[in-house]
Amino acid sequence: MGGDMMKKLCILSILVLFFTVTVSAALAKVELTYWTHEDPNRTEIENRYIKEFETANPGVKVERVTSPSGKMAEKVLTAFAANRGPDMFNMEIEQEYAYIVNRRLAPIDSKAVGYPSDKAIYDAYLPRVLDPATFDGKLYGLPMELTNWCIYVNDRIFKNAGLNPEKDYPKTWEEMVEVSEKIVIREGQIIKRRGFDFRYPYYLVSMVPMVEQLGGQLISDDGKKAIINDQAWIKFLTFMKEWGPNGRNLGSPTYTPARSLFNKDKNDVAMCESGLYQQGRIRQDNPEFYNSKEWRVIPYPVFKNAVKNVAGNYYGHYFVVNASKPKENQQMTWKLISYMLAHPEEYLSKVGLIQPTVKLMKSETFKVMPYANVFKEDMERAHIVYYGENSAKIQDHIREAVESVMLAGASPGEALEKLKRRAQEALQER
């Protein structure tokens, strides 16, 4: 009797277990993975969108995984190399472009993203902003953000240095040097307070426009030659040499990045380069400073003798979909992307990210964002950052050239010769 009872209980338990597993498997029909970089403000709203999406689509489970932005390229590449990439991810277009040309991403499913056709998608966005994600006539991604950098100014430090932030802010790179000289505090050779410093790892976004202002180019119009107009590059490299510790000693890549210190308002740095999203981060890191209104945003400076009036390049993070996933997953992923992108005003007001739709740029939310007009006007005189299969490599070569003049004592001429050889080789790609 006891044995029989035990036998029945065992069978019943197995059946219950089997039923539970089967039902769970049936319910979670589609599991999506979404890899993105860390951004606490965005995490908050995207987790909410994902929950809402899962509720509206029973059987869909979305796993959102974040990594430090500097680690994203390595992580995504390793996963794709092992054919274990996520369903969707976002990265800078300079990084994503290689995935597009190597056919690792799925073209957009216009119906799944709620548009009648691809043309309707292009019409919904600002002109040219979808070009970087277009290849062989097909669209491969939608922008999660399109960002340009202007200069953030700490009014308190300006006043402390006897400057009037309303009038004395730098309009040219030459004035940037002069103003920084007035603000900088050194103890011997060691800088205790900087006026301004560059965002060193991001040479394509932040420094190539300086060369363009002087008449130079990174890549020729026909795309065959790298580093155009030696004189412009020499002038730029001379400027950077003067800026560094072996010149006027106004800043260096070896100091803590200016952007990281700016929010703290600890009398470390008066100006830094950043995007509209910086405002959300100041608000989060230092509400007192944010609410004090003692900060402002000014346009990207231009050289006095500039031959071209260009601002800092803008770059985009595009949502893209893994082509190796089943069709069902791809469609559901595009649907999820569409759902998330249906909230551009919240992305803007809570995270400070611009999703460049025509509708958003005309919206009241955009107009009332502090200094939105400065970013908009700068974007109008800027262009998208250089993107190509080897853009990351070319960026590293520019970095080596700048570092060699700033830190290693190389002459601008020597640095340029090396840069030309390396950049040309990267462009031709063996």
Add this chain to the structure above:
Amino acid sequence: MGLRLIPVSFFTLIWDMKGRIFSSGIEHKKARWGWTFIIPSLVFFSLFSFYPILNALYTSLFRKKLLSLDPPRFIGFDNYVYLLQSPDFWNSIRATVVFTLGTFVPIVVFSLIFALFIMSRKRFQKFFQMAYYSPAVLSSVVVAAIWLLMLDPRGLANQWLNFILNTPGIDHKWLANSAMVQISTMMVYFWKYVGYFTIIFLVGLGSIPKSIHEAARTDGATGWTDFLYITLPLLKPTTVLVSIMSMLQCLKTFSTQYLFTQGGAPMEPINVITLNLYHTTIRDRSIGLASAMSIILFCMMLFFTWLQFKTFRSEEVQY
């Protein structure tokens, strides 16, 4: 003669086993147990070391891009030819050799000095062992991150050195100068690993019988002559082990250089082969070229190990 479980006697062992497979001799039983114990590590080595080496060698003969869906193209030794003609790769070899020589020689010398110092202590031996060894348990990434903060122009390194030298306000450009950034990476590596090798020397010193030192002293040897003619020759196997291990460790250095370049240090002076390899794989996605680099590094390691064995070769030390 018994069966010896060293690679040289591998074939001898097979022959012996074939000849006496059913023998129940005690040596044969011992050998069987020996094989039983080393088979797991042989399998592990084959799977995680030997197979990747062969795979890298094979991949290095192809033009293979990580993201490409096209089949890899066989190009023979083109990757090697390209590397040997590339000034950037030669710079990496220079950076690796400079770093290795600048780090492993001081490591060997100072770990021996520290070990002798600890051995000479009558008290606090354990404390010194722990103090010297503690940096070795930290992850290289954490070590590099800590040192990055210290080497910042406003960090402790400048403050301490300026205090000691009474040179207020001097920026020693730990990360900003080509020569200094190389010295900084050597310093970090030395700090992290010297304790580890000190412990190995301590074990070597401890295994020299005290009676030999006592006999030498009875024969009139001073502390210095005892060290020179007794300790040092008898410590030869440990010295060879430490020098080979530290040299291989230095040739494989990566995380310090990687984190320093992330922290703004110039890349060219410290672009060691492993860092170049990392960029070739992750940034350029050229896995074929990166494999060729790794094979060249492997050959360098084999060559230097062989050279050290040859330099130090002598009859086995017997107490």
